Amino acid sequence: MIDRxxxxxxxxxxxxxxxxxxxxxxxxxxxxxxxxxxxxRLIDEQYMKTPTFGSRSMRNFxxxxxxxxxxxxxxxxxxxxxxxxxxxxxxxSRPHPQHKVYPYLLKNMTIDRANQVWTTDIxxxxxxxxxxxxxxxxxxxxxxxxxxxxxxxxxxxxxVEALNDALDLYGPPQIFNTDQxxxxxxxxxxxxxxAAGVTISMDGRGRATDNIFIERLWWxxxxxxxxxxxxxxxxxxxxGLCHWFEYYNxxxxxxxxxxxxxxxxxxxxxHPFAQAA
Numbered sequence: 001m002i003d004r005x006x007x008x009x010x011x012x013x014x015x016x017x018x019x020x021x022x023x024x025x026x027x028x029x030x031x032x033x034x035x036x037x038x039x040x041r042l043i044d045e046q047y048m049k050t051p052t053f054g055s056r057s058m059r060n061f062x063x064x065x066x067x068x069x070x071x072x073x074x075x076x077x078x079x080x081x082x083x084x085x086x087x088x089x090x091x092x093s094r095p096h097p098q099h100k101v102y103p104y105l106l107k108n109m110t111i112d113r114a115n116q117v118w119t120t121d122i123x124x125x126x127x128x129x130x131x132x133x134x135x136x137x138x139x140x141x142x143x144x145x146x147x148x149x150x151x152x153x154x155x156x157x158x159x160v161e162a163l164n165d166a167l168d169l170y171g172p173p174q175i176f177n178t179d180q181x182x183x184x185x186x187x188x189x190x191x192x193x194x195a196a197g198v199t200i201s202m203d204g205r206g207r208a209t210d211n212i213f214i215e216r217l218w219w220x221x222x223x224x225x226x227x228x229x230x231x232x233x234x235x236x237x238x239x240g241l242c243h244w245f246e247y248y249n250x251x252x253x254x255x256x257x258x259x260x261x262x263x264x265x266x267x268x269x270x271h272p273f274a275q276a277a
Contacts, residue, residue, distance in 0.1 A: 032130070039067065040077050041126045045227065047083055048219050054084070081124040082133065082154055099185035105201035106177055111141050114266045117201075118146065118166065118173040120159065121214040122183065123222075125150075127231045134241070135159050137166040138214050140177070143254060144262035145217070145245045146170055150238055156186040163192055172196040179203045179211060221248070 039062065046061055047053060053061065055075040062069050078084065111117050117140035125132050135158055136148040147165035151158035176198045178184035184202070193200050203211055225244045231237040253259045260271060 036077060037126070037130070039069070039074075040081055040124070040131065043074070043077060043083070044081065044124055044126055044222070048222055051215070081131075082122060083124065099182065099187070100190070101180055101185060102190075102200040102202045104177075104204050105175060105199065114139055114142050114144075114268070115170065115173045116141055117175045117177055119177045119211055119214050120162070120184065121179065121211060121218070122154070122159070122181065123218045125226060125237065127233075127237065129232070132234060132237060133158075135162050135183075136214065136217065136245075137162050138217060139170075139173070139262075139266055140213060142262045142266035143213055143217070143257065144249050144266040148241060148245060150234055150241075152234070154183065156183040156188050159183045160186075160188050160192055163189065167192075167196055172198050175199045175201050177201040177203070177211065221245075 042062065042065065043058055046058065050057070055071050055078055058078065059069060059071045059074045062074065106117065109117075118137055119140055120135060120137045122133055122135045125134050130152075132150050132152050133154055134148060134150055137146045138144065139146055146169065147162045149158040149162040149165070176193050178189075178201075180202050183189060190200060221241075221244065225240070229240060231240065248262065250261055250263045253261050257265050258271065259273070260269075263269070264272065
């Protein structure tokens with residue numbers, strides 16, 4: 001897919017044309033033990049089921065499976081995965097101290113149209129050897145995945161790239177809601193939203209319900225796709241997710257959307273069952 005010997009097109013230009021993040025192209029498996037990778041896979045799967053598990057509960061879960069592991073090691077692995085327990089907790093996890101935090105604007109708001117509110121989040125993705133991070137931008141009303149990017153680091157760059165992809169394809173939303181992670185409070189991310197005239201909203205710390213729809217997306221993509229397949233490199237993972245998100249948007253109906261697909265709701269198409277009747 002990428003020709004490293006092409007003298008006319010740089011690797012950066014080829015990545016841009018193919019919509020591939022350079023960090024995924026240059027992905028090299030992390031120098032991490034096979035056992036740690038197995039533990040991280042188990043932690044990820046359990047976290048999808050019980051996001052309230054902190055390091056102590058996760059340690060107990062792993063010990064019941066027969067792993068001799070202490071809490072300090074679990075804490076290290078969960079930090080590497082970008083995971084923390086979801087429950088109200090005072091001042092235990094803060095955004096970057098130099099980044100501005102914006103108020104949460106969606107309380108009691110009726111969200112009933114496409115491009116009224118977008119949201120985003122990052123999740124850990126296990127691979128055959130190593131792992132990557134996945135960020136997606138979603139339309140809140142329709143659940144449509146507007147863009148996604150992969151990276152082997154938690155820098156803000158790939159989040160900004162995903163945001164720009166969505167803005168280029170669909171234009172700006174009225175409100176963009178995120179959590180208070182350093183990637184989304186970063187100047188690069190918030191300045192991109194401000195330049196597009198978008199109002200910024202941020203979840204309250206430890207509030208699992210503020211970003212519920214994209215949390216459900218992570219559960220769905222992992223249990224219906226990622227956990228069922230093996231990916232040897234970032235290019236394979238990117239290609240597979242392109243196909244899966246296309247299926248998710250255009251073919252997978254949602255009970256919460258009156259059995260319509262995200263594309264049907266986003267583009268305001270008539271209900272398919274009404275047409276059949």
